[in-house]
Amino acid sequence: MSRAWRYLAPVAVIVILLGAWELAAQWDWISNALNIQDFLVPAPSDIATSLWNDRSLLADDFWVTLREVLLGFLCALAAGLAFAVILHLSDTLRRAFYPLLVASQTIPPVAIAPILIVWFGFGLGPKILLIALVCFFPVTVNTLDGLRSVDPQLITMMRTLGASRRQILTRVELPSALPFFFSGTKIAIAVAVIGAVFAEWAGAGSGLGHQILIASSNLLTARMFAAITLLSVMAILLFALVALIERRVVTWDSREVTRT
């Protein structure tokens, strides 16, 4: 398979799907099949038109949602890292809190979003809190796994060189855990955008999630799709940014320091 084709193949698939959708929408195949009004099924060209015509409205909502996502994500990063280190350093605390950590993940964010709105109102606070809650688990669990998977012989080697517990943590365990931390971070950034939509649906005055609700109740389906496209673009860009940072930071073969 040639290099050019490797990049062209996925692009070709997307172009073909968009083309098929465009034709099916233009010729009213979809609306006839679903037995609905034809204006309810926007073609990709309609969505592109909406993206352009509603650009200032959508841009405002984009920045609102991006701000929520970044703030919530960064809070989860700091808290998750600190929590993982604490649980790693204390066996007792790890045994006490780990089941709770897993249990917390079984509560759907869509269920707690309305409670957070009732308690904290319609401001930025409850959105950051919900996004942080959904991001916290992957960051914490992955970082904790990374800290615990360090080759025990490396720890022994550090001890023979006179390293303290803190030095073992900062010089061996934390660098070893970095690839795990980034894995958790990549999962977290993808779910952060989903969390933001739930938070805005529960109660908000702006944001892309809020825009989807408003457009839906006004049957502005092209604008709904435009907002969804922007949410997807946001998640992909943030994911790519984290992957780029990871490639700049983790420049070694991480398998060398983990238990095999």
Added chain:
Amino acid sequence: MLTRTRESTPDAAESGRPVRVSGLSHSFGELEAIERIDFAVEPGEVVGIVGPSGCGKTTLLELLAGLRSPDTGSISVGGHTDPAGRLEGCAYMPQRDLLLPWLSAVDNAGLALRIAGASKSAARAEAGGHFERLGLSGFEGTRPGELSGGMRQRVAFLRTLMAGRPVLLLDEPFASLDAITRAEMQSWLAAVLGPDSHTVVLVTHDVEEALYLSDRVLVLTPRPARVADQIEIEGPRAGDRAAAVTSPEFAELKERALRSLAGAAR
């Protein structure tokens, strides 16, 4: 209390410190690993310990290094008998090089200096000063992933040396290398250890390596490990390894060691 204080502050400037082991036994549950071993290492002496695989050689070094406490018997390393003191009195080089892949060769070598509180530049200058002698010049900034097996072992050895401890405990330092590189590394280590260097305990399953590098070789029995034989090697370590290991005297010692090993295994 007074003696304890004196014991835990050894004079680091002293070139070598003896290792003394008496009546040492250790078992893991039902499994007896070491049974009543006695030996001593004089200051500046290199003692090789050979034995069949799984006879408890690594356990013995871990006991010496203070990483384990023995069931019975006493161990003294550089005057320290407690595990924490022993850990501070010696530098332990494990079988695997265990280099940190995110640090350059010189930063790996200077790890002990950084742990002791030296600045990054001071540690680099001090560890880097030994690179030429160890045949590593030009590789200061190279990450371990791009170094050959022999070079990695030399960086790991330098890291052990830079801990600045009077006693070196080497656990099969060249076991992971191919035969040709291992021979090169043995010549190299013989030159680095020199005459009046550190007190060294070298554990290996390679009889030739032990006889070539050591002043005295202890042959251990299979598990539980006991001392089957002690072989003194006369004269200084020869610079020319090829000539040394093919001499008739060396062959005689090798035969004796191999027979001791075989006899012990029966």
